[in-house]
Amino acid sequence: MRPPSRSLVLAALALLLLAALGGWLSQRQEAPSVRAQNAIPVRVVSVARQDVPRYTSAIGSVLSLHSVEVRPQVEGVLTRVLVKEGQWVKQGDLLATLDDRAIRASLDQARAQLGQSQAQLQVAGVDLKRYRLLSSDDGVSKQTLDQQQALVNQLQATVKGNQAAIANAEVQLSYTQVRSPVTGRVGIRNVDPGNLVRTSDTRSLFSVTQIDPIAVEFALPQQMLPTLQSLLNAPTPALVQAYLDADGESRLLGEGHLALIDNQVSANTGTVRVKAEFDNKDGHLWPGQLVTVKLRTAVEQSALVVPPPVVQRGIDGHFVYRLDGDKVTSVPVKVLYQDSTLNIVAGVEPGDRLVLDGQSRLKPGAQVEVTPEAPAPAEMADRRSQP
Structure with missing residues (x-):
């Protein structure tokens, strides 16, 4: 049997070298893809520094x-209601009126009595002056002068009583015009015009x-x-x-x-x-x-703020995952304040990139792949405020 030629041996060795080189190259190309498949996708957010109000x-x-139940202050028939339910009124506006004829008659009577008392006082005053002149010459007794002085004093008191009666009647007359004590809104009316109203009624006319x-x-x-x-x-x-x-x-x-x-x-x-x-x-x-x-x-x-999902709770307290290159590190933090939109934390620096979503699959040192970055807390607040 003839041995193989030298050229055939060299060709076989070349083929073996090419096959080995191809296998090595394919392994190098597959390694990144395997590593890429092992990277955990996460979203990250940067630590922001801003002024944060606490609530x-x-x-x-x-x-x-001010809420007032409008009630009658005198007895009488409710003649008119000048406002509607739900109407806005100002302080001092006329709301309703009561029948005032009896009170006006009392006022006229008090004024007439005042005129009568004033006339009597005028006559008594003239007589008092005359008696004083006569008493200097003993033309009138001291007793008569004293009695006249007492009469003048009595009539003066009567005049003051009549004036007080007039003032009282005027006040009673003013109560027949029901005015708003405050500026506000009229409530539901409880009494219709034509009804007799009294100060002892349990129901008010309406409220303002x-x-x-x-x-x-x-x-x-x-x-x-x-x-x-x-x-x-x-x-x-x-x-x-x-x-x-x-x-x-x-x-x-x-x-x-x-x-x-x-x-x-x-x-x-x-x-x-x-x-x-x-x-x-x-x-x-x-x-x-x-x-x-x-x-x-x-x-x-100048607080350091992050969205609430960034902060995780562990056995030893709160922590966050910070992105260092393509891996994550567990960083303990202290939560100083939190609400529904953001947390104020201590233990990180402004600009640190922290994991916002995907923490459940992470552990310290895990390799991650960053998806599009989430907006900062201030930006999210601005977006929520936009229609």
């Missing part, structure tokens, strides 16, 4: 600063309630009393916001300021009542309405 929340009740400005009353824990006192004594009134919670969303009804802290703490609940005042020109706040109140207690200057 405390409570459930409050809207109250009118002040709507602008208006108040909101709420309760806070007694531990906040020092904070409330400092806010009340501050040169700038503390901001208070009122929200209406409906369909899972909160709608801002108005912004006001802290106005009053009650003079005692409730022993049963351990809370103190607080009142805030609001401008209510648009009438978004209504007496008796339940609202969510947010009181701004402080403003954190």
